[in-house]
Structure formats: C-alpha cells, structure tokens
Amino acid sequence: MSEAEKPGGFTPSGSGLLSPFRTEERAEGPYESEWEATPAPTALDSPFRAADRQTGRGPVDAESEAVRELLAELYEDELEESLAELLEETAAFHAQHAATTVGRPDPRAVEAPAREWLEPLARQTEAMLESVAEAAGNADAPSLTEAELEELFASAVPPTALGETPAFENFFGAIAKFAKKAVKGAVNLAKKGVRAVGKVMPVGLILGQLKKIVGPLLQRVLKIGIGRLPAPLRPVAATLAKKLLREAPETEAEQAESLAHAPTAHALGQDPEATTPSPAAELALEAAGTVAGLLLARDEQESEDWLAEAGAVLSGERAEAEAYAQDVPAAEAEALDEARERLTEALSELSEGGDPRPALEEFIPLVMAALPLVRKGISVIGRDRVVNMLAGLLAQLIGKWVRPREANILARAIADTGLKLLSLEAEAEDPRRTAATALTATVEDTVRRLARLPAEELEDPVRLEAAAGSAFNAAAAANVPASLLREDLEELEARGLNGTWLHLPRTKPRRFRYKRFSRSFEVTLEARQAAALRTAEGVRLDTLLRDRFRVRTYPVRIVVSLYEAMGGGVWARQIAVAEKKHGRGRGPVALLPLTRQAAGTLLGHPGLGKDGTRPVKGRPLAPGTRLFGIELVGHRTSGARPATGPAGSVPRGPDAVPAGAGDAAGAGVAVAALPSSGRGRPTQVNLTVDARGGREGLVVALYLAEERAQALLNGAGSPPAIGPFLAALATDLADGVVTALLDGAGRRVRIFREAYEQSAQLSPASEGEEFVSALAPRVREALSTGLKRVAGHVLAQYLQGHLGEFVRTLQAPQNGVTLVVTLPGTQLVGMITAVRSGRVPSLAALSSAIRALTADAAAKVEVRAGFHRG
16 A cells, blocks of 8 residues: 555645644544844834824925824723724624624624624613713803813713613723713814814813714724624824815825835734724814814815715725725625535535645635735735645645545544534534634634745745645644644644644534634643743733632632634624533633643643734634633622721622622632723723823832722721732732733833824824833833832832721722822933834833832822723
8 A cells, every 4th residue: 555545644745744643553443132223113103103204394284284293182981982882792693693694694683682782882872972961051162171071971971771781881881981082172263273273162062072983983993893894994083184184195006116115914924813903092082183174174065075075984985995896805704604614515515536735725715715814915926826836735745634534534533522512513514624624724723824924934945845834734733633744743743632622613604703612621721830821911820810700719710612724704702602602611711822831831732832922802812822711610709798898898880790690509600701991991001102292201100909908908807908908919010011012012001292203093002012012021021020110119118008998998889999190201212202203222221211200299199999091
C-alpha cells in the first residue's frame, strides 16, 4: 500500500508539504533604556492634524476653530460606552430570538424581533427629550445659568419600565448628558457669533433637533448588532467633519493616493482587524458631527437638508447603499454562512477520486472578502493567482479525507470527543457531512492565517507553499481530533488530551458563529490563580468575582469552558446567551481572554490558549479570538448586607451585583448568566489626560465597587481607623493604575486635546489605547509607578481629614464611590501628548515631571457617589 493510500495519513506527491495527519495504519474503531525612538505611526490620521503637523500652527480661521471646538465638546465618552453595551446586548438578543429561516431570509423578518425590543428605548428617549424641551419652552440657551441647566435636566431619569437590560438605562442617561452638551455647545457658539447661530437659539428647538437623531442612531445599532451592516468603506466621522468645515471632499484620485501611501497594518505590526475605530467609537463621533451640523444650520431648510444627509450616514443607509454599489456583502456573516454551506456540501458529496479544487477556488475568495484590509493587499499582487495556488495546495492536503472511508474515520473521531455536545445541538447528521464541516473550518482557518502575511510572501510561490503547510498544520490542530494527527506535530495544542473544537450552533440552516472545545474542565481555583488571571480590560479575576459575585474566600470550584470566535462576526454576549439557550449549563458568569498563560495556569495546557487577539468592548470578536467561560460550582454568593453593623457598613439601595441562585444541594452554578457590563462594575482606575488650554492636567479616578467600599470600612474597625483604611485603599489604587497602563491595553485611558488637534476618526478613548501601545514597556512602568505614588500621596492627605465624607457619600443610592484625584501638570501632559509625534521622553525627564506633580499644591480630591471617569 502506498503512503498516499494509507488510511491514517497523506503526503502529496511532488510537494514539499507534509501532512499533519498520522501516517501509521489505524483501526476504524474508538481512538486512544529599551526605548522606541519613535512610536509606530497610526494608520488612522485625522484630517484636522495634517495642516498643523506641516506648518506647526493651529487653524487660521476663527470660524473653523469654533466648529472644531464644537465637535470636540460634543463627543461624549459615556455615549460611546453605552453604545458599546447596547451593541453587545442587541447582538445577544438577536441570537436568542431571531427566527430560524431556510435560504436567504427577508431582511425585515430578520430585524423584526430586535427592532421591537429596541422600540421602547427609542420611544422613551425621545419622550424624555421632548419633555425637557417643553419644560425649557422658549428660553434662549445663552440666558440659562449652569444651575438652571442642571435643574432642567434633573427630571431626565430613566422610567422604571425602560427594559430589563442595564444597557437601556445607560443609553438613556448618556443621551441626556449628550443633550446637555449640545445646549452648552450652542451657548458657546452664540457667544462667538458663529454664522447665524448667535441670533436665536431656544433650548426647546435644540432638543427638538436632537430628538431627530435618536431613531437613526438606534437603527444603526440594530443593523450592526444583527450583522447586517459592513464596516464603513471609509471613516464617515471624518467625512462629516469635512462638510462642517466647508472643506472640499477628496476626489477619487486623492483617495487612491492617500491609501497608497498610508501605512498598512502589517507595516505597523498591528492586527488588521484592530486598526479601525470600534463601531461604538465611530457612532459616538458621528453623533457629534450630526448634532454639530444641526446647531450650525442657518435656517430650517438647511437643518432639514443636513439631517437628511447626516441621518442617512448615522442610520447606516448610506453604508448599505455603498456596499450594494461596490458588491460588498451587506451581511458578511450571511455571505460566509452560505460559502461554508456550499463548500461543506461539495466536500461531503465528492465522489471517490473527485477533485475538491473547484469548490476551494470558489470558497477562498469569499473568506478573503471578509477581511477588507487584507483584501486590498492581495488584489495588488493578483488575487486570482493567489487563490489558484492556495486551492491547489489545499486540495492536496484535504483530498484523501473527503473519501467516504476516511470521512467516516474523521466523523467517528469527532463524535468520540464531542458526542455529548453534538447531541445537545441537533439530530445526528451524515458522517461525511460532519467530516466535511471540520475540513471546511480547517480550510477557512488556513486562509485566514495566510491572508495576514505580507504581500511579498504571498507573491513568492516557494514561500507561500511553506507558509501554507505551517498554516494548515495549525488549522488542523484546531479543528481535527488529536487522535488523527501526527504525534510529532509541533502545532498540537494539548498532547494527551482527548478533545477537539466543535462548530456551534449546529441548528438548521447552518450558521456557525463560534467553536467550543468538546471538553469542560472542573478546576479548583486558588487565590493566586484568580489574582493572575485578567479580563480583556485588565481587571483581575479575583476583583471581578469579589465585586460582582461576592466571592471572598478561596479555593473556589469552577467549571471552565473554552470558546473561539469564527469569521462572520460574533459578540461575547452572543456566546454566553447561546450556551444557555442550547442547554449547556446555565451559561458562563464571565468570559475572559484564553491566553497561553491563562490556559497554562488553569488547565496545564498552554497550547489551548492564543495570544495576540483580545476582546474589545463595542466590537465583534476578531476571528480566532479565544475565551474561557467560568461557572461557579457549589458557591452561594454572600447574603444581603446587614441593616446595622460597624460604622462603615452603610445600608443602602439595590445590590451592585445580581444575587446568586445556588442549587439547594449546594452544587451547580450560583449565578445564572453573564452580567451586563453596565451593572456591577468591578473596582477600577480610569486615567484622563487633558491637554486643553487652561485645564492641562491628569485625572486619576479610583472607582470602588459597593462590595469593596463596604469592605474597606468594615476592615478599618468601628469607628473606622484611617491607617488600615488607607493601607487597603493603596492596594486598589496600585492595582488599578497598573491595569490602566500596563495590563489593560490602554482601555481605561482617555486623551483630550485642543480642538484643532483632536482626531475626527479616533475618540479620546481610542487615542488613549494608541498612546499606551506606542510607549516602550519601561516608560509605561515608570509612568505607572509615578502616578501610583503621587495619587496615593494626595489621597492620603485628603482622607485623613475627610473620611466622614467618604462614609456619607456611600449612603447615596448609587452603586459604589469614586475618588477623583486631579493633578495639574502641564509638563507631564506635554510629554504624553508629544508621544504621538514621535517624541518619547527620557526616564530622567519623566521622573522630573512626576516630581513636579507631587509639589503642586493645586492638586485636589473629590468624592462622588457612583461610577465616574473623572
């Protein structure tokens, strides 16, 4: 028997590719000062900054400066965060309630459940704006004092029947803050006499205009959340800004020129999926541009014209039209579903000796089309040539496994490792189809890995063949049971572990969104392990379990399940909902990045983890992102707080975390579902860098979750002693600052610049991420150490005489307390903002700037009820 005919393996003749599959005979039965001189340039440059970088001057037009200031003022970070939460919840709701249809579904039917779910939010938010507008009457915006404005919006509270998810309440509150900013923006414009705005600006008119964007904004949330809207072909927030500034739009030739000279994701050493703004950030910036245009309109007709144009952008109608005109699928998930189904059918029905190449040649371009940035790079070198080469190579590697006999072997191995999971999903399927599904996933993963290579590697047939072999080995290790793979395969993820990744959900028609490892692991979680594991935003797992679920003692028994996002767009919340919907336990209480370190710490198999991709709030998971979910076993969350107790133990409103529903027998999951990110926030630090004239400084905001704040007071005795209290507080501050600057990828850092420098394409939160990623590790560590020391010193001095204020604030109905430390520091702020231009400070200069913060007597502390970013 030739090597190619052996049932356990295949080595293509005349090729340098080595199959990852076993080659021995197998039975068909069951199976056994480093400094970066300059930071990486950003591919998302702002049109506002170009002139400034070239001339070193700010804007020369006073009216343009006022417009830029308005755009910067209207950005609302709470709106961005609430939109991120709402997108996640909409995607999860859609996954749970969308009707199952055969063939290409009617878009209106697909949207109907989520649209009805969002309708009360739209109605109540519009009603709130209308109510405030009526209360304001014809009052002219410039005539209102700050106190009168606050009083006007004091009635803008979410109704009790707004909805089950906290995301609704957060969106409602964010729109109220956004509306208040719009009124203040109109006042500032009137004072500057910009265009016709200074004539008359009744508050009722402003809010009436703002009301008109709620519908388009939620329409866009709907379309993104259910996966029916592609990523914008060009950032539209910058396009709106150009129109507001009366700048001529780029011609097609200018667009091509800018794209040709823009640094690629590969050149920047970045993940192509992560070099565009998140949908939530883009939406928040677009909302600011839309409202700015309404405020700048000279008359009612101009206002209506702007709303028609900007509203089409905000709602997603323009993006859908562009996608249709350029033949970009309006729903990449649907396009991938159909492509996977066709390849799976073709492979499962291939006759003995049949050639899979034609089906592969059809499938590969569709996978590439779902990677827009990569698609452009491949088209330059000749997409068809690359597709043909890959199809030929992959046809050799999978050819034997589509034969009936070998397909049955593969299907049986999959069933042996994941029979229980498959039986929960759907009725038994044809073994050849089971095998074809695994091969289709292997091909897709191979193409995705190869598509990220630089163009020069794809151009070279020899290098492409070598890369294809390595990519296929890794893809096979992630989709084929280890019992069928060579024992010497370097890419094996978990040697000696009988398991494989299964594609879910397996409902009909097939719409795979994620993979789940066929085994779950019951683990005894020790305190040191919980302290070492972190969420996507850098929060320690022990902090999350303490603040949300009141886990105070260790060890704790948990069940760990593993997941991987597939191409086509899936949100973390969708996975949690799908797990519960399909009967796999009660769903994970938390989903965390499955890095190699996390997989090694928890499971002893680091190969099951992946580095390089992390979940980003407000963005679907990038294909290949791995997560682990945890369920608490036999753990009951602590009971309600006592009505009386030590002086620091303050009775108050609803709990910050959902109460556990542990089994009567003491086994099973204590908490039923993954909590929304809008409720029960864990203790954290947020850092704001403000470079705007007259308010240069840093704000360190330490939020203490309700559970943690109460524990700090209880641990300090009765009456609370300042020494133990400050010692415990220092731990939270230190860990929070480390998370913000070292472990959280900058996701808790915001940078506000002068209006003419603020990016029209990056929100302050997005720019904070770029800043942190651009710093050398030693610079980040030095900055983190310095800020911990300075903020801790200022807090200690203040609280020694104001601990009673902390206790009183904790009695408020909001969850938790925020300690806001404001540090004036022009020198340090200048160093931070200069990093974007490539000027990285030395350690000596950085230390000097931090010492200046300590010596500044103007530093201050505020104690605020609830969560605040500063």
